[in-house]
């Protein structure tokens with residue numbers, strides 16, 4: 001057997017082409033490993049930072065029913081972050097290093113969480129649109145080539161559908177409520193629509209990673225395909241709510257069998273990615289504060305465990 | 316300085332009659348905390364009736380690079396399968 005790098009890479013690609021999953025201890029090209037660490041950790045950070053805009057509304061939920069639902073949803077997102085951090089760690093990076101990359105701004109997370117959640121209707125719009133967009137991406141990723149990532153996605157997808165439904169229910173209640181409530185729902189849709197479309201990333205033409213990611217089956221569909229899928233599913237749902245999507249160009253195209261839609265403001269997207277969104281600083285500061293202020297708890301728990309262990313050994 | 320809590324592998328029995336299955340891993344200061352966290356992370360929707368937590372460092376795993384010598388010997392032993400044996404069709408319950 002020839003173990004030259006070229007040969008290993010070919011064998012690796014053959015396995016991927018044959019539909020084989022790659023597991024942590026398997027040989028893999030360094031770039032496959034790095035790409036996965038970047039993508040899985042970005043995904044994990046998004047789940048964790050994503051708790052912040054919603055966590056802010058738990059104490060102000062309008063009823064106990066809404067409160068327990070939101071609390072459960074936010075708790076799920078913490079779980080999603082944990083599944084994904086664990087998956088990233090199988091590639092040989094430590095949890096501390098992953099946190100460090102988030103806290104120093106070296107790692108990115110989904111830009112959508114850099115927008116503020118200013119009214120209760122935003123809890124509806126986030127569940128409906130943001131979790132809705134995330135689901136489309138995550139369903140695709142259940143078939144990704146790296147085993148631990150794909151398995152985490154299966155678990156996450158099972159939990160996500162309640163997130164979207166509780167969001168839609170909030171939108172539905174507001175839309176059928178007073179004129180003022182309906183206005184709140186419309187305002188939330190107006191603010192969250194375009195950032196939700198940006199969640200799928202740059203257009204295929206502008207995306208640098210797409211080709212290699214498709215070849216390695218890290219992604220199974222392109223950004224544009226996923227975005228179109230989201231719009232096609234969501235446009236009729238907005239109609240059902242009696243709300244208007246803030247895009248004058250949005251229109252069903254019989255010939256294509258898809259909705260046409262207007263130009264996305266990519267300047268805004270890149271501004272937010274680069275750190276100049278409305279809440280970038282606030283989000284990271286909240287993370288760093290929680291991490292720093294929890295340090296003594298982590299140290300005390302470890303010291304306690306070590307002490308207990310040494311007493312046991314002494315007996 | 317490495318202050319990271321150790322890693323534990325989590326195994327869950329979804330209901331009696333089924334085996335424990337590997338669900339994933341998590342960090343905890345000790346096994347007691349690993350157990351509590353496993354409950355919160357992996358059984359929020361009644362996914363389990365029993366949990367095992369095992370320090371990841373205690374697991375010895377086979378190396379995929381040795382898969383050839385490890386698993387190939389079973390490849391040519393078709394006589395370990397019932398279909399290897401030729402019996403007349405009219406024979407029943409065997």
Ligand SMILES: [Fe+2]
Nearest residue numbers: 047076077080
């Ligand atoms: Fe999630």
Ligand SMILES: [Fe+2]
Nearest residue numbers: 077131160163
């Ligand atoms: Fe979610």
